[in-house]
Amino acid sequence: MFTAIDAARLARPGHVSRNTWLTEAVQEKLARDGWTVSEAVERRHG
Numbered sequence: 026m027f028t029a030i031d032a033a034r035l036a037r038p039g040h041v042s043r044n045t046w047l048t049e050a051v052q053e054k055l056a057r058d059g060w061t062v063s064e065a066v067e068r069r070h071g
Contacts, residue, residue, distance in 0.1 A: 027043070034046040055065060 030043060030046060034041045034043060052062065055062065
């Protein structure tokens with residue numbers, strides 16, 4: 026998994042850390058599922 030992630034992030038211009046790449050991927054997944062980060066936090070904390 027890390028090999029594929031590293032290949033994808035290294036293909037981008039500039040330096041993108043693995044953590045940044047993973048964070049962006051999670052944000053994209055949440056958005057596709059209809060969530061925003063603030064909605065997720067709000068629902069988590071009630």
